[in-house]
Amino acid sequence: MAKISKNRKAAAAKLEQGKIYSLEEAASLVKDITSTKFDASVDLDVRLGVDPRKANQMVRGVVTLPHGTGKAVRVLALVTPDKEQEAKDAGADYVGLDAYIDKIKNGWTDVDVIITMPPVMGKVGALGRVLGPRGLMPNPKSGTVTMEVGKAVKEVKMGKIDFKVDKYGIVHTSIGKVSFEPKQIVDNAKEFIEMINKLKPSAAKGTYVKSIYLSSTMSPGIQVEPKSID
Known part of the structure; x- marks a missing residue:
């Protein structure tokens, strides 16, 4: 079994087990639980109720994040x-x-x-x-x-990025850096989720956005309440 580092334990201790956070809470918390010496990326994982194996349920698009990704793009x-x-x-x-x-x-x-x-x-x-x-x-x-x-x-x-749902029905992307202000992380996340909602396939049935997790490069995932992103 892999040994859990002290920093990882400390980060996990700041998360309430089973709690689903608002986007604003998660944006502040992801900065608080990240202890890397480098400026870690802030990632968003959105699990969708689609079957990517079917062409009429593929979700793919582009979005320009209002505050960019924080990365120098070559x-x-x-x-x-x-x-x-x-x-x-x-x-x-x-x-x-x-x-x-x-x-x-x-x-x-x-x-x-x-x-x-x-x-x-x-x-x-x-x-x-x-x-x-x-x-x-x-x-x-x-x-x-x-x-x-x-x-x-x-x-x-x-800060324009393109994204595509993977074979597990998850869209993963980086929406900034830990050095960003919480509001910048919130703004970028909202822009990204809004675009995903616009791309909802007509063939998708049931709940479309099933779960959302915010994390940094080395942090645990923070579950976000989808309804807090309206």
Whole structure:
């Protein structure tokens, strides 16, 4: 049996067993029970009443968090020469096309988001085996395949994230850092849950949002009352 650390025990002691907290309470508590020396991520796990194996119950979308994620997002723009300056001006970290495609073919994937254009998807599509498993493949549905390259780069830099329900019916995402103020965590969580509610499949029956847990990188999960996020 794994040994429970002192910090973990101390964090667990601050949680009332069986209690479901309001979002505001959880946002303050997650800061209080995190003792990492680094600025830990604040994560949200939402369990949905859907069957992801069925295409008409898939939940996938994008949302721009009002306070961003707190992470420095590295963006690669795979674009034609006429769009390179637009991507650079918007803040893309890496800009180009053929040279970066060759790098990726050789195993380089040191980026968080890749943005490209419809005219070059033929070239980018060939990278599916490398990018797909890492969640880096550009997709029109997430806004990462677009002619508005500058706008897409700016949105990602400002905190736009894409999410997808996993095979267990859970949507997991980071909504900030422990250094955020509780209100910033609340605002980001509300924006994320609101988007999930908008994406409720018509085929989903019964309770849609079954449970919500807020946690940091190294903390226990805090159960949140879904009705407190209205």
